Amino acid sequence: MAANEPGQVTSPEDSYQRLRTEYERLQLLYSLAQQFATMLSLPNVLQHVLSATTRFTNAVRGSIFLYGEYDEVQMHLLSERFQQARLTPFTNRILREGLASWVLKHRQSALIADTNLDERWIDYPSDTLDVRSVLCVPLLRGRRVRGVLTLVHPEIGFFTMDDEALLNVIAQHAAMAIENAQLIADINDERRKFEGAFTAMEEGLILVDGDGRIHFVNPQALAFFAVTPPVPEHLNELSQQVLGLFKEAQQTGDSVRAEIVLEQNPTTDLAIHIAYIPIFSEQEDWWTIVLHDITRLKEYDRLKTQFVANASHELRTPLANIKLYARLAQQVKAKTKLPQYLETIASEAGRLEAIVEDLLTLTRLDSGLMHSNPEWVDIIELLRNLAQTYRPLAEAREQRLIFQECTSNLPKLWLAPDQFMRVVVNLLSNALKFTPTGGTVTLSVDRQTQAGQAGTLITVADTGPGIALEHQQRLFERFYRGSNPTESGSGLGLAIVRELLALMGGTISVASTVGQGSQFTCWLPLEQHTHTA
Known part of the structure; x- marks a missing residue:
């Protein structure tokens, strides 16, 4: 509404109307300021700005360009749809040459009474609305333009200077709300990244206050302690062991490293690191508790210790025999016993070599x-040759060695023949060794x-x-x-058989009945090894 000319008498109706308009403007500003203070969502802030300003000014249409740190367009919102609009080549021209560009450059509002008389306005070629009045204000925060709010109307001179002043005040509040919403969005984004990273990690993580x-x-961390939601509120609800270590860390004022055992099924060994975080708040102490599952490492360490002890024991026996018979050979006076001693030394050296x-x-x-x-191997031919090789040994022990061939043709297999032969030889040797006289190995x-x-x-079966x-x-x-345990052999043969079969993608199993015999079964997948040529 235009102000009265100097000297013109203002009627009571005009004064009342002007006071009412000013009151409504103040009400709008107060309402928007309150609403902006509670809005944390950027889309909601922008939609509310467009809705309130177009409704109050009776603008036909409104839009907002939101700019980033380097004045690049982050969002284009239209009041018709209250959703983000796609940036087109023509939109980019407006941003470079049009009114929005001018407002961004000069950091001040622009009021156009007639677009036909202002070269800053560029009409959309496909726009059905004949825009004649335009009001464009910057969303200023300090010296930075957060965005540009534009209102349009088809009537010439529709927007007034009072509208411009009001929109500049609204724009200041909106810019602050936009900055706050973007800050909240950034904080939430960082929080999501933080939670995502620590949720995906294999280690358990707990953040507690003093x-x-x-x-x-x-x-x-919840999985370690077999805890299901809801999440415990205090450490004493999660683990008394961890709580005790946490109190120890608080008393010493230093980080604590320890190991605990969770008596669950299965038992879990955890390494714990509790450390103070000297950040966040002056009123509260914050601590991190990091949990590492070391169950497998503990098992590896136990197996390594057992392996070293067993290997040492196995190596010590032939070494002791070699030393003993070497000393006897040096001291022997009767030359007839020397060959026996040398033969024992050679036998023990061979046993030692086999273990190594x-x-x-x-x-x-x-x-x-x-x-x-690997190479293409006719497995039936290979097994037939092995049976022929070991049959004389079986006959010397008055045993029978039977080879049962497959009734259907088997394709050639792609495998390392020496490794496969080592598997079968080991099983055949064990079967012949434990089968009594008159027994059968198949x-x-x-x-x-x-x-x-x-x-x-x-399959290798015996009647042992x-x-x-x-x-x-x-x-x-x-x-x-x-x-x-006193039987000759290192006790490594079957372990090697299993590892070699695993290397070939296969498995091994055993079935045995005391007093009747044993059967070792090896299985190799055809798909992995089949000759397709």
Whole structure:
């Protein structure tokens, strides 16, 4: 509404109307200021600015360009849809040459009474609205333009200077609300990144205050203690062991590293690191508790210790015999006993060499350095030759060695023949060694599908004394020799067999009945090894 000319008498109706308009403007400013103070969502702030300003000024249409730190357009919002509009080549021209560009450059509002007389206004080619009046104000925060608010109307001279002044005040509040909303959005984004990173980590993480109240705990930490939602509020609800270590850290004022054992099924070993965080708040102390699952490391350490002890024991026996018989050979006076002593030394040296070779094989398998030279192998022919090679040994012991061939043709397999032969030789040697005089060892090969996958089955069965169930479960452990710990051999053969088969993608199992015999079954997948040429 235009002000009265100088000297013109103002009627009571005009004064009342002007006071009413000013009151409504103040009400709008007060209402917007309150609403902006509580709005934390950037889209809600922008939509509210457009809705309130177009409604109060009776503008036909409004839009907001939101700028980033380097004056790049982050968002274009239109009042018709109250949603982000796509930036088009023509929109980019407006941003470079039009009214929005002018307002951004000069950091001041622009009031156009007639767009036909102002070159700053560029009409949209496809716009059905004949825009004649435009009011454009910057959303200023300090010296930075956060955005540009534009209102349009088809009537010439529709917007007044009072509208411009009002919109400049609203724009200041809106710019502050936009800055706050963007700050909240950035904080929430960083929080999501923080929570995402610590939720995905394998270690457990707990963030507590000085009173032990839990402010953050990731899923892995809850899984360690087998806790399901809702999340405990205090450490004493999560773990008394962790609470005790936390109090120790508080008393010493230093970080604490310790290990605890969770008596669950299965038992879990945890390494704990509790550290003070000298940030966040002067009123509260903050602490991080990091939990590492070291169960597997503990098991590896136990196995390593056991392995070293067993290896030392196995190596010590032949070494002691070699030293003993070497000394006897030096002291012997009767030359007739010398060949016997030398033969024993040679035998023990061979046993020592076999143990060392087995240890080296396991080391190469463990480290992934086991060399393999695969080729296409006719597995039936290979097994037939092995049976012929070992049949004289069986006959010398008055045993029978039978080879049962597959009734259907098997394709050639792509595998390392030396490794495969070592598997079968080990099983045949064990079978012949434990089968009594008059017994039978059977080597067979056939097709078998497991879990929907076609494969080759190699079986070595004997009629020996059999293996008790409690020993069957540990047969493939290193250095394990079952109920016959004094039996010759390193106890590494079956462990090597299992590792070699795993290298070829296969498996091994045992079935045995005490007093009737044992059967070792190897399975290799055909899909992985089949000759397709």
